[in-house]
Amino acid sequence: MHRTYNFSAGPAMLPTEVLQQAQAEMLDWHGCGMSIMEVSHRGPEFTQVMEQAEADLRALLAIPPNYHVLFLSSGATSQFSMVPLNLLGANKSADYINTGQWSEKAIAEAKRYGTVNIAAHAEKTPLVHIPAQNHWKLNANAAYVHYTPNETIDGVEFHWIPKTGKVPLVADMSSTLLSRPIDVSAFGIIYAGAQKNIGPAGLTIVIIRDDLLQEPIAATPILYNYRIQAENKSCYNTPATYSWYLAGLVFAWLKKQGGLQVMAARNQGKADKLYKYIDGSDFYSNKVRVDSRSWMNVPFSLQNPELDKKFLAEAEQAGLMNLKGHRLVGGMRASIYNAMPEAGVDALIEFMKNFAGSNK
Amino acid sequence: MHRTYNFSAGPAMLPTEVLQQAQAEMLDWHGCGMSIMEVSHRGPEFTQVMEQAEADLRALLAIPPNYHVLFLSSGATSQFSMVPLNLLGANKSADYINTGQWSEKAIAEAKRYGTVNIAAHAEKTPLVHIPAQNHWKLNANAAYVHYTPNETIDGVEFHWIPKTGKVPLVADMSSTLLSRPIDVSAFGIIYAGAQKNIGPAGLTIVIIRDDLLQEPIAATPILYNYRIQAENKSCYNTPATYSWYLAGLVFAWLKKQGGLQVMAARNQGKADKLYKYIDGSDFYSNKVRVDSRSWMNVPFSLQNPELDKKFLAEAEQAGLMNLKGHRLVGGMRASIYNAMPEAGVDALIEFMKNFAGSNK
Numbered sequence: 001m002h003r004t005y006n007f008s009a010g011p012a013m014l015p016t017e018v019l020q021q022a023q024a025e026m027l028d029w030h031g032c033g034m035s036i037m038e039v040s041h042r043g044p045e046f047t048q049v050m051e052q053a054e055a056d057l058r059a060l061l062a063i064p065p066n067y068h069v070l071f072l073s074s075g076a077t078s079q080f081s082m083v084p085l086n087l088l089g090a091n092k093s094a095d096y097i098n099t100g101q102w103s104e105k106a107i108a109e110a111k112r113y114g115t116v117n118i119a120a121h122a123e124k125t126p127l128v129h130i131p132a133q134n135h136w137k138l139n140a141n142a143a144y145v146h147y148t149p150n151e152t153i154d155g156v157e158f159h160w161i162p163k164t165g166k167v168p169l170v171a172d173m174s175s176t177l178l179s180r181p182i183d184v185s186a187f188g189i190i191y192a193g194a195q196k197n198i199g200p201a202g203l204t205i206v207i208i209r210d211d212l213l214q215e216p217i218a219a220t221p222i223l224y225n226y227r228i229q230a231e232n233k234s235c236y237n238t239p240a241t242y243s244w245y246l247a248g249l250v251f252a253w254l255k256k257q258g259g260l261q262v263m264a265a266r267n268q269g270k271a272d273k274l275y276k277y278i279d280g281s282d283f284y285s286n287k288v289r290v291d292s293r294s295w296m297n298v299p300f301s302l303q304n305p306e307l308d309k310k311f312l313a314e315a316e317q318a319g320l321m322n323l324k325g326h327r328l329v330g331g332m333r334a335s336i337y338n339a340m341p342e343a344g345v346d347a348l349i350e351f352m353k354n355f356a357g358s359n360k
Numbered sequence: 361m362h363r364t365y366n367f368s369a370g371p372a373m374l375p376t377e378v379l380q381q382a383q384a385e386m387l388d389w390h391g392c393g394m395s396i397m398e399v400s401h402r403g404p405e406f407t408q409v410m411e412q413a414e415a416d417l418r419a420l421l422a423i424p425p426n427y428h429v430l431f432l433s434s435g436a437t438s439q440f441s442m443v444p445l446n447l448l449g450a451n452k453s454a455d456y457i458n459t460g461q462w463s464e465k466a467i468a469e470a471k472r473y474g475t476v477n478i479a480a481h482a483e484k485t486p487l488v489h490i491p492a493q494n495h496w497k498l499n500a501n502a503a504y505v506h507y508t509p510n511e512t513i514d515g516v517e518f519h520w521i522p523k524t525g526k527v528p529l530v531a532d533m534s535s536t537l538l539s540r541p542i543d544v545s546a547f548g549i550i551y552a553g554a555q556k557n558i559g560p561a562g563l564t565i566v567i568i569r570d571d572l573l574q575e576p577i578a579a580t581p582i583l584y585n586y587r588i589q590a591e592n593k594s595c596y597n598t599p600a601t602y603s604w605y606l607a608g609l610v611f612a613w614l615k616k617q618g619g620l621q622v623m624a625a626r627n628q629g630k631a632d633k634l635y636k637y638i639d640g641s642d643f644y645s646n647k648v649r650v651d652s653r654s655w656m657n658v659p660f661s662l663q664n665p666e667l668d669k670k671f672l673a674e675a676e677q678a679g680l681m682n683l684k685g686h687r688l689v690g691g692m693r694a695s696i697y698n699a700m701p702e703a704g705v706d707a708l709i710e711f712m713k714n715f716a717g718s719n720k
Binding site: 035 | 361362363364366368369370371372373374376379380382383386387388391392393394395397398399400401403433434435436437438440441442445469472473553555560561562563577578579580581582583584596597598599600601602603606679681682
């Protein structure tokens with residue numbers, strides 16, 4: 001088996017052990033003579049998968065009992081619509097924090113359904129950073145406050161939770177959920193596309209407080225109704241069963257690693273090591289202020305961008321894949337989600353050192 | 361490897377060869393050192409998968425160039441909303457043909473967006489059947505005509521295509537697409553959830569004629585906009601990449617079998633054999649008129665329903681899984697999609713004979 005270190009921002013690397021288990025069980029799940037993707041979502045085999053996955057996720061995140069956990073088909077972009085459709089109500093407005101491209105997409109979609117107030121946005125100078133909450137302009141009557149705790153493109157992350165009082169806090173945690181423990185009770189809704197820390201693309205996890213299962217606006221498609229999804233335990237229609245199963249394998253793997261405290265220490269350790277090397281180098285740089293740097297996505301630039309292509313080609317030859325930065329910002333980006341082992345970060349730093357040495 | 365014959369209505373059996381290929385490639389797709397589920401949907405590996413899958417589907421169904429092929433996350437239930445959201449327009453009505461439970465779900469959702477005219481419905485006496493089109497009450501000004509060519513629960517199937525003139529014909533082909541050749545040019549939209557003849561649940565194929573990429577009603581969520589999905593080749597957001605890949609493996613498998621003419625002959629052969637045995641038996645019966653019988657889902661009853669439990673338990677011991685009928689109709693149901701080999705149908709008939717002999 002040939003395996004590389006894959007720094008893709010998403011769909012992203014999954015734990016090798018998880019893929020090996022899926023491989024072993026592909027044609028015959030637990031001796032039933034069928035793949036888990038071939039069985040009914042209402043049968044005993046998948047019911048077991050479904051319940052175990054939810055129980056493990058609840059345990060990992062210590063999700064309080066007044067929160068529903070939904071496993072919805074489609075990506076987090078569906079939530080850009082579902083949140084305003086279900087929560088905005090008539091004649092209401094919502095507060096959005098704009099910290100990057102993903103925030104902007106959520107904002108653009110919300111504006112189609114009502115009034116959006118941009119309560120704060122990331123600052124670019126002198127370094128990219130998230131402004132402290134005392135600089136925000138929150139509206140006490142907002143239907144909710146939406147923010148994006150981690151932005152994959154600029155590599156900007158909140159290391160604190162905004163305080164929004166009685167206004168429900170909604171978070172797009174696509175690229176950070178399960179990277180560390182979080183206090184779920186501080187949120188009204190947490191959602192996350194699966195393809196970073198959870199499983200394959202096409203699945204979105206929604207954690208929603210039960211008082212937010214409100215009546216959505218009239219034209220809301222039936223599958224975009226949180227209440228109907230919650231009442232039917234995400235099985236109003238056939239869910240993405242195989243993706244749900246794979247997410248369950250990832251949750252079990254996380255428990256085996258020791259849970260989210262262990263993952264947080266590991267993730268912080270990987271990120272610190274990489275930022276430290278970049279900061280100490282005059283060949284590479286990162287433009288994000290230390291307090292706003294992402295543990296998950298580390299963008300960096302070569303001082304001489306003419307070397308970008310050579311860097312990428314040689315990295316690939318060394319088994320370090322998908323380091324190209326997002327087209328909007330250029331340069332490089334190392335996405336180092338849960339599944340990226342410390343050895344992958346070490347290999348990257350070693351490669352960066354050698355490349356810098358040979359190209360000064 | 362232990363494999364059974366799985367008669368589940370969906371998620372359903374997949375070809376063993378397809379699962380074996382997915383298994384072999386799980387950790388390292390074509391030597392790239394990554395699983396295909398770990399790579400970017402915009403990278404060279406997945407682009408190749410995506411394009412090959414579409415090309416193979418176009419070849420299998422002889423899809424004309426003025427049709428777009430979409431690979432959307434979520435199940436066919438999403439289309440119950442998307443069709444009226446995109447096609448119904450203001451002050452319009454749509455014609456629906458009600459031939460069973462799936463038609464009814466589509467109708468219930470369409471009614472939320474406008475006027476629905478039930479132009480025809482399946483008759484129950486003396487046997488379940490689809491009325492000929494000269495008994496339908498179509499509206500020449502309808503925005504579209506929607507029907508369900510195969511109903512999985514009652515096992516009722518159209519073996520002809522309705523003629524709707526200039527009114528676009530929309531078909532929920534979830535349980536019949538790829539079971540036989542079809543004349544795509546007779547349709548405005550064909551859609552199908554993947555979990556019967558295509559791949560894993562959570563993926564829906566939409567084949568849409570380009571003049572139907574209209575402006576949807578204002579509140580339509582961005583991912584429910586056919587035009588945006590078509591313009592972005594189903595990649596406005598991250599699609600369900602692994603499901604798309606698996607669908608591609610199924611398409612390649614179908615081509616290897618000889619295409620849809622071969623599959624049609626095989627499917628008709630399997631169905632005829634099973635119906636013939638049922639009709640010749642006084643122990644089992646099927647309530648659907650011969651001209652409306654499904655090739656894909658064969659419901660049957662035991663004359664003595666007290667034997668149902670025993671039948672199911674002994675069938676399972678014989679490796680014949682998931683034969684229980686839908687809770688709404690009871691009895692038994694054998695779903696015999698493309699992936700069910702003739703040997704599976706033979707094994708079922710043999711078991712039914714033996715069971716009848718021992719329980720008369």
